[in-house]
Amino acid sequence: MTATVSGLSPFRPSQFEPEVTMCRWMTYCGDPILAEDLLFRPVHSLIDQSLHARLGVTTTNGDGFGIGWYGEGTEPAVFKSIEPAWNDRNLREIARQIRTPLLFAHIRSSTGTPVQRSNCHPFRYGRWLWMHNGVVEGFRELRRDLSMAVEPSLYPAIEGSTDSELLFFLALTFGLADDPPSAVARAVGLVEDVARLHGVPPPVQMTVATTDGESVWMFRHASAGRPASLFYSTDISQVRLLHPELETLRQLGAGTRFVVSEPLRDLAGTWNEIPDSSYGVIRHGEVTINPFTPSSEGR
Template identity: 50%
Template sequence: MCRWLAYSGEPLQPSTVILDAQHSLVKQSLNSPLGAETVNGDGFGFGWYPRESVAGSRPALFHSTEPAWNDENLRELTQAIESPLFFSHVRAAGGPPIQQTNCHPFRYENWMFMHNGFLGDFAKMKRDLTFAVDPSLYPHIHGTTDSEVIFHLALTLGLQDDPIGGITRAVQMVESVGREHGIRFPMQGTIALADGATIWAFRYSTQGMSRSLFHSVDIDTLREMYPDIERLKIFGRRARVVVSEPLNDLPGAFVEVPESTVAILDESGYRHQPFLAEAA
């Protein structure tokens, strides 16, 4: 359906990974070997926190319905700024129209959210799920995607106080409503969530056959493995990425996130914990 990337670490020019990597996100928009669709050209989005970001900082967003490979503004912007935490997403529209309000990432206050996947037979569930969104949050839904509904449903269900719990309860509601409508596999996808300091990356589907998700190993390990690669000197020691698919072909550079898992990335590095594993 889509491909996405999330970075956290020392402030970095986003173009370093969005444009310049061997298998950068822009290159994946043209050719995505691990994606459900090879081409992801139905718009893109880029969201970033300020250079001195802390939890509570408000991110900025740039959305376009242009293919990522054809937008000079994306190149200008990602080369002009530095950010310690940013998201980027290239879209393959699975039904909702191609418009800026349907481009990821989505934002609410200091939170950013993006999704790769879909809700099965969303049209059958849309009314029930949308009406479950808190009335104070409903006006913030600007587009028509299932992804934006999931985000605001999670906000309704306590995401700001308990990020993993909020996403858990939203997915459980999706699956409950889906069963009521006779939908066999209501939930599919990977989700990225950030508050300005921490990234949560979820991999889950009702069917247990989720979209691909990886994260990089730490830079010190990479430099030990590949001491002659000059490009690795660009990155600080805290630099990490979570991606739909690896950004290079270096063996051992990326670790696959298991099914029914949330990978949590903060100042201490990565840790994994089960996510709805019993349901899966």
């Protein structure tokens, strides 16, 4: 069945408190769907958010974009560009042809590192994808020590210069493939420990999504203050009961889930805010939410 999320109504941001944010991202998992239906058709789609973000101080996210998706084979494909997402004709062209059960999409607003393809999300290593919204404060002071903690066999695979990619490779170093929550907790814990040693203020502001192509893990954490916004969608069967008049909901598969920096539509009962200092897992359409605490274990 071909799914679509067209004809969505605008989201009214007054329902939620705006947060400091640097990028916007979206994850879809469910029945195979055209990337065009996810990226372009919703009224407050990720493409619209690249010009008109509503839950952060950065309204425009025009420092490049990237998508990652799973199709043939075990490893995902990625397409990235330094062009603004709203102005890239190639993105629109390929989005009409990509049909996938799992899509990562990210629009970037740089926090200081160069606008170049290698700094665009999502980042890929083997079968894993990773994307991040946020910042590691004092990254210039911390980068050397954090880089030295990356497993030497992994280090040559780092292509860019962002805090986001380095955080990914720290998580890989600490066992992302075996236990993602523990690996991310250790990576964040290391960043916070190194920051204290350097006298850097509480450094981490993040929402993160990562996947191995089968399950999706999402994280929301800030070393101090409130983390950036992050939401996951309600079970589609429940949303259909709440809104039986919407044809678009009947066209989405039973296991459909979205994770978004900003809701794609204003629809009561559809979006659940992930609590501060929490992580979630999406597996076979089911979502579980758990507390997230940075860890110094094993260092």
